[in-house]
Amino acid sequence: MADGTRTLLVGDGPLADGLHDGLLDRGHLVAQVVPVRTDDGTDVGTGIGTGIGLIGRPELVVHVPTVPARAVALIDQSTQQWVEACEAPMAEAFAVVRACRAYLSDRARLVWVVPTVAMGGAAGFVGFAAAAEGIRALAKSTARQWGPDGLTTAVLAVAPELVLPAESGAGALVPTLAGPALGRSGDAFGDIAPLLDLLADPSARFMTGTTLVADGGVWMAP
Amino acid sequence: MVLVTGGASGLGLGMATAMAAHGAAVVLACRRPEIGEPAAAVLREAGHDVRCVRCDVTSADDIGASVEATVAAHGRLDCMVHNAIAPTGGPTRIQDVSQDHWDAMVATTIRATFDGARAAHPHLRDSGGSMILMTSAAGMEGSTQLPVYAMVKAAQRTLAKGLAAEWGADSIRVNCIAPVADTAAMQRAYMENPDLRERLLERTPLGRIGNPLDDVGPVAVFLASDMARFITGQTLCVDGGGFLGL
Numbered sequence: 001m002a003d004g005t006r007t008l009l010v011g012d013g014p015l016a017d018g019l020h021d022g023l024l025d026r027g028h029l030v031a032q033v034v035p036v037r038t039d040d041g042t043d044v045g046t047g048i049g050t051g052i053g054l055i056g057r058p059e060l061v062v063h064v065p066t067v068p069a070r071a072v073a074l075i076d077q078s079t080q081q082w083v084e085a086c087e088a089p090m091a092e093a094f095a096v097v098r099a100c101r102a103y104l105s106d107r108a109r110l111v112w113v114v115p116t117v118a119m120g121g122a123a124g125f126v127g128f129a130a131a132a133e134g135i136r137a138l139a140k141s142t143a144r145q146w147g148p149d150g151l152t153t154a155v156l157a158v159a160p161e162l163v164l165p166a167e168s169g170a171g172a173l174v175p176t177l178a179g180p181a182l183g184r185s186g187d188a189f190g191d192i193a194p195l196l197d198l199l200a201d202p203s204a205r206f207m208t209g210t211t212l213v214a215d216g217g218v219w220m221a222p
Numbered sequence: 223m224v225l226v227t228g229g230a231s232g233l234g235l236g237m238a239t240a241m242a243a244h245g246a247a248v249v250l251a252c253r254r255p256e257i258g259e260p261a262a263a264v265l266r267e268a269g270h271d272v273r274c275v276r277c278d279v280t281s282a283d284d285i286g287a288s289v290e291a292t293v294a295a296h297g298r299l300d301c302m303v304h305n306a307i308a309p310t311g312g313p314t315r316i317q318d319v320s321q322d323h324w325d326a327m328v329a330t331t332i333r334a335t336f337d338g339a340r341a342a343h344p345h346l347r348d349s350g351g352s353m354i355l356m357t358s359a360a361g362m363e364g365s366t367q368l369p370v371y372a373m374v375k376a377a378q379r380t381l382a383k384g385l386a387a388e389w390g391a392d393s394i395r396v397n398c399i400a401p402v403a404d405t406a407a408m409q410r411a412y413m414e415n416p417d418l419r420e421r422l423l424e425r426t427p428l429g430r431i432g433n434p435l436d437d438v439g440p441v442a443v444f445l446a447s448d449m450a451r452f453i454t455g456q457t458l459c460v461d462g463g464g465f466l467g468l
Contacts, residue, residue, distance in 0.1 A: 073388055074336065075343050079282070082336050086381075087328055090373060094316075094324070101317050121383025121455065130332060130381040133361075137376035140364020145316055209364060222468075 003027035005200045006055045006105070010035065010044055010096050011064030015113065015162050015188050019062060022193020028200075031055045035066055035092055042066070042092045045099040057105040060200040063096045064113045064163075065089040065135060071124030071168040086127030093135045097142055109152045111199055112139055113192065115163040115173075116219040118155075119211075122173040125164060136211060143209030152208035154199050158192055159185035159215040174218050181217025191216075223296040223349075224446060225288060227251045227279050227338070228306030230258035232405030233356070233434045237303055240439025241446065242270035247296050251277035251288040253306070279306045279334035280326075282341075289341040299345035301446040303354040304338050307331055309407070312414035313367035324370055331374040335381055343389070352395040354445055355382045357457055359400055359465035367415060375400075379457055386455030395454035397445045402461035403432035428462030437462075 007028040009020055012035070020032050031051035036043045052058060068085040077085070093112060100110070117125060118132030139153040146153075160173045162185060186192060195214055198204055213219050224241050228234035229250030238248045242265055250272065252258035258274035265272040273295065277288040293299050308326035335355060342353065360368060361375030378398065385396040402422060408431070412419050422431060432438055441460045444450055459465050 074385065075340050075388075077336075077340075079336075082333070086332060086336070086377070090328070090377065091324070094319075094370075094373070098317055098319075117384075118380060121380045121385075121387055123384060123387040126381060126384030126388060127332075127336070129384050130377040133380035134332075134373040134377035137361050137364050137372040138369065141366065141369035141372045142316060142364075144364055144366040145369065 007060040008058040009062045016064040018188025022189040026197045048099045052103045061110045074126045086131045089131040090134045107150045113156045115160040116157045140209040155211040157213045161185045224301045225249045225292045226303040234305040236434025236439045237442035247271040249292045250274045253278045280329040282337040285337045286341040300349045300351040302342045310371045327370045327374045346394045347392040350393040355398045357398040357400045383455040398457040400459045401438045403434045426462040426464040
C-alpha cells in the first residue's frame with residue numbers, strides 16, 4: 001500500500017527486528033536506529049541523523065521503546081532499575097520526537113508500539129507500563145501540537161508477549177477471563193507491520209493521536 | 223494517620239483539611255515549612271491533629287524521613303497522598319522543552335511516587351492502608367500546551383494501576399484523583415495562559431471550577447476510608463464533569 005515509504009524505525013530487540021523485516025517486505029525503505037545507552041541517558045539523536053541521511057526525510061517514524069530486562073516488584077527495585085524501567089523509556093520517546101521534528105516530511109506520521117499494559121498497568125512492570133502510558137500521552141500531545149502542521153501520530157498497543165521478556169510471563173499481565181479472541185497474540189512481521197503500513201498510508205490521515213489495539217482481541221475497553 | 227506531600231497549600235491543604243475534619247491525624251509534608259507550619263497551626267487551632275514536616279520530594283531521604291516521622295508520631299500510616307509537583311510553567315512547544323523542566327516534572331511525580339511507595343509500603347501493609355496519587359485529564363487526553371505534564375500525569379495513572387496489582391495481596395489500595403480546582407498554582411496557570419479558565423468553564427457541565435477543600439477534599443477522604451475498601455487502581459475525575467472520556 002505504501003510502496004517506497006521512507007520509514008525510520010527506532011528500537012532494537014525481537015519486536016523491532018520483526019517490524020523491520022515486515023516493513024521491508026511491504027516495500028518500505030527502512031533505516032533502523034538502535035538507541036545508544038550512555039551514563040547520561042539514551043542517545044538517539046546521532047542515530048536518527050544517520051538514518052535520515054540514508055533514507056531522506058522520513059514519512060513514517062516508528063519507535064519501539066526500550067524494555068526492562070526482567071520483571072521486578074517495585075519495592076524490590078533499585079533507583080537505577082526504576083530509571084531504566086520507567087524514566088528512560090519516556091525520555092527516549094521524547095528524544096525521538098524532538099530529534100525527528102526538523103526532518104519530518106510533510107504529512108509524516110509518528111507511531112509508538114507499546115504493550116497493552118500501558119492502559120491496565122502490570123505487576124512486575126509497574127514502571128515500564130507507566131512509561132508506556134506516558135508515551136501514549138506524548139502521542140496525543142504531539143498530535144495536538146503538530147496537527148496544524150500536517151503531522152500525525154498514533155500508538156499501536158500490542159500483546160505484552162510481543163514486547164516484554166519471554167521469561168516474564170507476559171501473557172498473564174493482562175487479566176482476562178478468556179484468551180485472545182483470535183486465539184493467538186500475533187507476530188510483528190505478519191500482524192503488526194501491516195498496521196504500520198496502514199497508518200503510513202494517506203488514506204489514514206484523518207486519524208491522529210489515537211491508540212489502535214492489536215492484541216488479537218484481549219483488551220477491548222472501552 | 224495521613225501523610226500529604228505538597229500539603230502546605232492548594233489541593234494538598236484542601237485534602238489534608240478535609241481529612242483532619244474527618245478525624246484523621248495529618249502530616250503536611252512540604253518543601254517550605256515557612257508556609258506549612260502556619261497552615262498546620264491554623265488547623266491545630268481549629269482542634270485538629272496536624273503537624274508539618276519539611277520534605278523536598280525530589281529527595282528520597284526527605285520522603286523516607288517524612289514517612290518515618292509520621293509513623294513515629296502516631297505509630298502507623300493509613301494513607302499517603304502524593305500531591306506535590308514542580309511548577310508546570312507556561313505553554314511549551316515540545317521542541318522547546320528544557321532539560322530542567324523535564325527533570326523537575328519527572329523528579330516530583332513518578333520518581334517521588336517510586337520513592338514514596340518504597341518508603342510507605344511496609345507501613346501501609348501493616349495498616350491495610352492506601353495510597354492516593356494525583357493525575358489529570360491532561361494525562362488522558364494529552365495537552366497542547368503542557369506536553370511533559372501530560373506525560374507524567376498519564377504515567378502516574380498507570381503507576382497506580384500497577385501498584386494496585388502488586389499490592390492487592392497486602393490489602394493496600396492505590397487510586398488516583400484527577401481534579402480541577404482553583405488553587406494558587408491554577409491562578410499562575412491562568413496568568414500564563416489567559417484563556418485557560420474560560421476554556422475549562424466552557425467544557426464543565428457543572429459550570430464552575432472546583433474548590434480544593436469542599437470538592438476535592440471529600441473525595442480524598444472517601445478513597446482513604448473504609449467505604450472505598452473494594453476500590454483500587456481507579457481514577458476518580460473530580461472536575462465538575464469537565465473530562466468525560468473515561
